[in-house]
Amino acid sequence: MRIDELLKGAYERLSSISETAQLDAQLLLAHVLAVSTSYFYTWPEKDVSVADIDRFDSLLARRELGEPVAYLLRQQSFWSLDLEVAPCTLIPRADTERLVEVALSVLDTNKANRILDLGTGTGAIALSLASEQPKSTIIGVDLVAEAVTLAKRNAVRNQLSNATFLQSSWFGALEGESFDLIVSNPPYIDPDDEHLSQGDVQFEPKSALVAGNHGMADIEHIIQVAPRFMKQGAYLMFEHGYDQSIAVRKCFVEAGFIAVESFQDLGGNDRVTIGRLK
Incomplete structure (x- = not known):
């Protein structure tokens, strides 16, 4: 599945539980693919492997239950710092x-x-x-x-x-x-x-x-x-x-x-x- 197709489906899944559904989905997929969110605007047509789709789907399912994105990513920016969270x-x-x-x-x-x-x-x-x-x-x-x-x-x-x-x-x-x-x-x-x-x-x-x-x-x-x-x-x-x-x-x-x-x-x-x- 292409990146843009994968993100479109994720936005729809998260829209009912998050006011920042688009950002949430992008952050989670960027975490899975080990890229920055800007990558999605440059390479929207890139295919995502089945293994990465499964990892992304698992994170989306946890987010649908309300689990905070910071806990899913295990990190959060604060001030000028990059912090591990738990x-x-x-x-x-x-x-x-x-x-x-x-x-x-x-x-x-x-x-x-x-x-x-x-x-x-x-x-x-x-x-x-x-x-x-x-x-x-x-x-x-x-x-x-x-x-x-x-x-x-x-x-x-x-x-x-x-x-x-x-x-x-x-x-x-x-x-x-x-x-x-x-x-x-x-x-x-x-x-x-x-x-x-x-x-x-x-x-x-x-x-x-x-x-x-x-x-x-x-x-x-x-x-x-x-x-x-x-x-x-x-x-x-x-x-x-x-x-x-x-x-x-x-x-x-x-x-x-x-x-x-x-x-x-x-x-x-x-x-x-x-x-x-x-």
């Missing part, structure tokens, strides 16, 4: 790049900063900061051992040696450490949120998504404990849900933080909130 942790999303941008805006680029990423997952935030702050030291921690191993592989994959990763329940393995900046994209979804059964998130680990107290429990815990691990004048910042900024700012203020402020994502929703230790 079902043990969240897929890095474009909205989280806003957290990286805000972090870079408050850091003193003339010093070697010490930065902590809580709940690092793939290492996306930690490694993005490591790539932009080569003089700084970044530590990423995660409760899930498989995620820590994955983040370490991503550091090697992107040739970044100034980021290290540890298994830790939040600050549990960090006694005696202090940081200029602490960043986190913690679980912040209410356990009863209907979106947990929709789209990509239904395939992602609930432990990385869901928190008690209407999604605020982990954020509240981190704000209470973080000052013990922060240098004077250090910043703490979170990614959070689009409707949580008021609650997060209230927690910061009640804990004695100053310069509390929220920042919007590309969709115009409050997505990142920061506070500074007095």
